[in-house]
Amino acid sequence: MTPSAEKWYQQVRQQTLALTEGLSAEDMVVQSMPDASPAKWHLAHTSWFFEHFILQPYFQNYQCFNHHYQYLFNSYYDTVGSRHARPQRGLLSRPPLSDIMQYRQHVDSHISILLRQQHPAITDLLTIGLHHEMQHQELLLTDILHLLSHNPLAPALLAAQSQPSLNAAAAVSMICFDGGMAKIGAEAGSFSYDCENPRHSVYLAPFKLAHRPVTNAEWQDFISDGGYQNPLLWLSDGWHYCQSANWQAPLYWRNLDQQ
Numbered sequence: 591m592t593p594s595a596e597k598w599y600q601q602v603r604q605q606t607l608a609l610t611e612g613l614s615a616e617d618m619v620v621q622s623m624p625d626a627s628p629a630k631w632h633l634a635h636t637s638w639f640f641e642h643f644i645l646q647p648y649f650q651n652y653q654c655f656n657h658h659y660q661y662l663f664n665s666y667y668d669t670v671g672s673r674h675a676r677p678q679r680g681l682l683s684r685p686p687l688s689d690i691m692q693y694r695q696h697v698d699s700h701i702s703i704l705l706r707q708q709h710p711a712i713t714d715l716l717t718i719g720l721h722h723e724m725q726h727q728e729l730l731l732t733d734i735l736h737l738l739s740h741n742p743l744a745p746a747l748l749a750a751q752s753q754p755s756l757n758a759a760a761a762v763s764m765i766c767f768d769g770g771m772a773k774i775g776a777e778a779g780s781f782s783y784d785c786e787n788p789r790h791s792v793y794l795a796p797f798k799l800a801h802r803p804v805t806n807a808e809w810q811d812f813i814s815d816g817g818y819q820n821p822l823l824w825l826s827d828g829w830h831y832c833q834s835a836n837w838q839a840p841l842y843w844r845n846l847d848q849q
């Protein structure tokens with residue numbers, strides 16, 4: 591294992607913690623819906639992954655931080671045993687957050703030792719573990735967004751000054767693409783999940799793409815212009831779902847002028 595692998599490990603693990611810096615301990619316990627997980631659970635589960643798949647099999651005489659964690663923080667790996675039901679993850683007021691933070695440090699310190707021993711068997715497992723943790727970083731953010739959206743105080747995870755100004759976007763322009771045959775799927779030799787393979791050819795019809803993402807102000811213009819009441823602006827399936835779910839705006843949209 592190279593020094594850069596250890597640096598990569600530290601960066602990914604630190605990034606997970608950085609995403610939770612704006613949360614209170616209470617924020618990290620609550621589960622806002624069965625499909626979401628508490629932030630505390632994400633912090634523990636990503637550590638369990640390294641403990642179970644790398645430290646237990648490859649760290650000589652490894653002592654688990656807590657044997658109950660195998661049951662509490664396994665997600666859906668049937669081959670490694672039973673697990674706590676996902677819809678009840680928000681009931682785990684114990685172990686406390688402080689224990690989970692110690693758990694992360696326990697796993698990190700042992701992984702660090704193993705990396706310096708340059709054990710050849712863990713290279714691929716470490717890569718999978720880090721991509722797994724990065725997946726959970728995305729889940730962490732989507733779950734936090736759903737949780738905080740239910741709070742009438744409208745708390746924000748990020749400070750307002752870190753968000754770009756609505757007035758900063760340049761006028762949108764459309765870029766034309768010719769289409770034709772294109773390759774999609776993972777390149778050989780790089781990490782990929784099985785759903786990203788095999789690499790194959792597809793035909794793309796000619797298309798246009800805006801040079802930047804749509805702004806909130808532009809989407810508000812669409813709403814104000816009756817975009818959610820005009821079937822001519824929707825594909826058939828989308829319009830059907832819009833009608834049946836009574837969509838009036840994107841998920842999480844709040845019209846501050848009406849509050």
Ligand SMILES: [Fe+2]
Nearest residue numbers: 635665722726
């Ligand atoms: Fe997972």
